Amino acid sequence: MVAIGGNWKCPYCGHAQVIAQERRRADWARLSLNGWKKGRPAVGYELIACANAECLELSLAVFLATWVTKANGDWTIAELTNTWALLPESSARPQPDYIPEALRQDYYEACRIRELSPKASATLARRCLQGMIRDFCKIAKATLDAEIRALRTALDEGAAPAGVTLESVDGIDHVRSLGNIGAHMEKDVNLIIDIDPGEAQALIELIEVLFVEWYVARQQRLDRFAKVAAIGAQKKQERDAAKAIASGEGPAAPKEEQAD
Numbered sequence: 001m002v003a004i005g006g007n008w009k010c011p012y013c014g015h016a017q018v019i020a021q022e023r024r025r026a027d028w029a030r031l032s033l034n035g036w037k038k039g040r041p042a043v044g045y046e047l048i049a050c051a052n053a054e055c056l057e058l059s060l061a062v063f064l065a066t067w068v069t070k071a072n073g074d075w076t077i078a079e080l081t082n083t084w085a086l087l088p089e090s091s092a093r094p095q096p097d098y099i100p101e102a103l104r105q106d107y108y109e110a111c112r113i114r115e116l117s118p119k120a121s122a123t124l125a126r127r128c129l130q131g132m133i134r135d136f137c138k139i140a141k142a143t144l145d146a147e148i149r150a151l152r153t154a155l156d157e158g159a160a161p162a163g164v165t166l167e168s169v170d171g172i173d174h175v176r177s178l179g180n181i182g183a184h185m186e187k188d189v190n191l192i193i194d195i196d197p198g199e200a201q202a203l204i205e206l207i208e209v210l211f212v213e214w215y216v217a218r219q220q221r222l223d224r225f226a227k228v229a230a231i232g233a234q235k236k237q238e239r240d241a242a243k244a245i246a247s248g249e250g251p252a253a254p255k256e257e258q259a260d
Contacts, residue, residue: 001026001046001063008048011059011088015052023049030067030075039066042077060087090114093208099215103131107207110200118200122178125203129172129210136214137161144176162221163214171206178203 002008002019009016028044044063050056064082067075085091092111095104106128114121130144133151137160141147151169154160178195 001044001061002048010050010052010055010057011091011093012050012057013052013055013094015050015055017051019048020051023051028063028065028067028077036066038081039068039078041065042067044077058087059085061085095211096216096219098219099211100131100135103128103135106131107204107211110204110207114200114204115197118195118197121197121200122175122195122203125200125207126175126178128207129175132207132210132214133172136218137164148173148176161214161218163217165213168210168213171210175203175206 002024004019004021004024006019007016008019024047026044026046028042030040030042033041042065044065046059046061046063048059050059062084063080065080066078068078069075090108090111091114092108095107106124110121110124110128113124126144130147133144133147134140137151137154139147139150139154141150148169151160151164151172155164155166155169178199
């Protein structure tokens with residue numbers, strides 16, 4: 001749980017803020033239930049409303065823990081056993097609309113099922129990265145492995161898009177290997193290769209990095225170039241108007257009216 005006055009970043013909009021008392025509600029309820037192997041259960045919740053006027057979304061988390069009685073007769077939480085983020089459904093970061101919707105959906109789903117099925121999350125991450133190669137790098141082959149090799153060749157020849165680095169290609173290759181675990185069954189069906197939520201999260205974080213280094217960086221460059229081009233066009237228009245006036249071809253400046 002986040003303490004009053006603590007720093008918090010909204011999972012919807014990413015806006016950093018300090019938790020105010022009027023925007024947070026949290027509490028625990030102990031349950032008089034015996035027989036659970038971990039102890040006596042307690043259920044808690046935390047509600048936080050975002051302070052960003054453009055967001056104002058609600059975050060909701062529910063907790064399960066054990067409780068014990070203290071020497072003075074009060075009770076306290078002993079061990080937190082489970083946490084569920086109900087709103088939002090996952091830790092996915094909001095992504096801009098100029099990233100293709102199919103890629104954003106694969107990313108959001110990979111985040112949503114990371115805890116429930118890490119292997120399925122890794123498979124979605126693999127598909128998302130393959131889609132990024134096809135969309136951003138304009139490379140489409142029969143397999144992801146062939147696409148990665150083609151991207152390496154383009155990088156070696158200096159023909160890869162801006163933002164593509166050797167480190168990013170290596171990272172995608174690692175995701176391909178892990179994603180294959182979920183996408184393809186081993187020849188020996190009794191051979192189980194597991195992926196834990198932490199490993200699935202590492203793949204998700206690579207997607208987030210490449211979204212920034214590829215799509216966001218490209219859009220920022222385009223926006224800067226467009227801004228400079230607009231300034232240049234405006235200055236040219238002002239210069240042409242000044243030349244026209246100086247040569248007598250342009251409209252003369254209005255004369256001031258004389259008072260009677």
